[in-house]
Amino acid sequence: MTACGLDFGTSNTTLGLHEAGRPALVRLEGEETTIPSAIFFAPTTEAKVGRAAMSAYLDGEPGRLMRSLKSVLGTGLIDEATQVGRERVKFREVIARYLAIVKRRAEAAAGRPLDAVVHGRPVHFVDGDQEGDARAEETLREIALSLGFREVSFQYEPVAAALDYERGVAGEELALIADIGGGTSDFSVIRLGPDRHAREDRAADILANEGVRVGGVDFDRRLSLGAVMPLLGYGSPMKRAELEVPSTYFHELATWSSINKLYDGRAVRQIREVRREAARPELLDRLIRVIDDERGHGLAAEVESAKIRLSEQDEATLPLGWVESGLEAGIRRDAFERHTHALAEKIRERIARCLIAAGIAAVRIDAVFLTGGSTRIPHVRQAILGAVPAARAIEGDTFGAVGAGLTIEAARRYG
Structure with missing residues (x-):
């Protein structure tokens, strides 16, 4: 076998x-x-x-x-x-x-x-x-x-x-494992060591497991909604006082797994109807262009790329000239952190719950093992390491x- x-x-x-x-x-x-x-x-x-x-x-x-x-x-x-x-x-x-x-x-x-x-x-x-x-x-x-x-x-x-x-x-050591992937953030508190490695049954070594449905795609979505979708009409006013353009289309366009929903023809017909009553119809024209050309995944990929660059630098520019000549979104890291602060906080809270479930004080954790692409996001990393400040950070x-x-x-x- x-x-x-x-x-x-x-x-x-x-x-x-x-x-x-x-x-x-x-x-x-x-x-x-x-x-x-x-x-x-x-x-x-x-x-x-x-x-x-x-x-x-x-x-x-x-x-x-x-x-x-x-x-x-x-x-x-x-x-x-x-x-x-x-x-x-x-x-x-x-x-x-x-x-x-x-x-x-x-x-x-x-x-x-x-x-x-x-x-x-x-x-x-x-x-x-x-x-x-x-x-x-x-x-x-x-x-x-x-x-x-x-x-x-x-x-x-x-x-x-x-x-x-x-x-x-x-x-032998007591470790917190932090796996921040594309769709979920998952944590284990586990006893590790060379003498334990060969054991057939490791159940007694696993003190707690916790997880939350927060991952890289959620950071992409929040960044897109905060910095890019407003350029396509998200949050813009309707002619009728105190009403905004419906947000459903923007949330679907900002979410990898739902982008294809917009390509069946019905969404564009609905958006064209909304456009007639929008106070800034030129913004809705940009949204229609993205959907008509079926470029939603390309836009999501560009947002993801900007997110990755913001892990290394203070500012990133997302070119949108294919939507409208000269259009671009300038994004600063502090704005990215503001848009996604609640996600990092959910990660910190889930680590705290994992430690409580394990019955282990944070100061007893010897090492925190980091894996998954989203551990590279600075404020996510800070949330993880801040939860176990005495632990060694190990890059997986x-x-x-x-x-x-x-x-x-x-x-x-x-x-």
């Missing part, structure tokens, strides 16, 4: 195999072990995934891009159908098609079929909904079985990251630690 660890993330995916006694992530796209969780359906060719999917869309190829696929797990959308070319396909089938391509590429690299998988999962797919959590996990199980896996099990993503970190620890493999840990767990469970 050949087992793998599969980290199907909101933004990126990795798959690992245990080779020569250690986990190794498979090259899934050229030389890259990390592949964006995106799929592009073209009218006459096979679906493209990852960077190829994003490039096809951004290059203007006819077709349909879907990203942040994981976001629909645990929600009613999973069994709704979406238009893909001439057919309507349920979202669970879209996920299955994406993961089938990932599995085939991994099997080609390994030279043998993959029979068993340890799937990563967040502590909570959805907040405050145990039934939704159970449905999300069961959906992933059903999809994995449909792809030919005979054995399917799950591990919390922060626990998996801890197993990867543990390979390098010299002595930003996009690979969870996949490596799941691979370790797969070897432990399935040999």
